[in-house]
């Protein structure tokens with residue numbers, strides 16, 4: 214198994230359907246061997262019960278290091294149309310360490326394969342978006358080959374989402390879709406990131422199903438950013454920031 218030291222897609226109690234605080238999540242991630250922990254609550258656009266935009270505007274008060282971890286503060290934004298627009302303003306996005314862009318059924322009307330592919334291609338051009346979240350949801354079919362090639366070109370990470378691989382997860386055909394997308398990533402040498410999408414502390418840093426799938430596919434370790442801070446820094450330079458530099 215590869216040395217996996219980061220988890221950049223997690224939710225706290227402020228998302229409205231997750232159950233632990235930021236400190237509880239970070240503590241659990243540290244206990245589970247993580248060195249970099251990213252918190253990415255849902256943007257205020259369409260997920261019922263999540264926080265207001267002001268939550269994302271006050272990240273300056275949060276320490277960069279906690280429990281021996283480098284703590285990154287981001288947001289999981291929603292892709293809301295076929296141009297790849299997202300539901301957080303530029304002025305707020307610019308305050309984050311990074312954004313994950315995902316399609317959720319509450320915030321997006323499924324189009325044709327061409328329209329869904331266009332939505333992903335559009336969001337890749339957003340300079341704040343560093344990760345495409347769970348691009349495995351069978352409810353929103355798109356062209357895997359096109360996304361794998363374009364993500365490489367636009368220098369955005371594709372996510373292998375451990376929660377999607379859970380047999381009772383609500384994203385249909387996620388396992389087949391992940392397999393197919395990972396094959397395309399191997400073809401284009403497109404880097405990926407393993408994330409938990411944890412909504413509870415117990416799951417912080419849990420990428421077990423993702424590791425199993427990578428082993429099955431013989432997926433090359435050099436394409437997985439989770440193994441080193443330097444690899445991640447090529448996508449999210451903020452990871453190298455120290456508290457004293459502020």
Ligand SMILES: [Zn+2]
Nearest residue numbers: 224228255412
């Ligand atoms: Zn959620």
Ligand SMILES: [Zn+2]
Nearest residue numbers: 289315346347
């Ligand atoms: Zn999501």
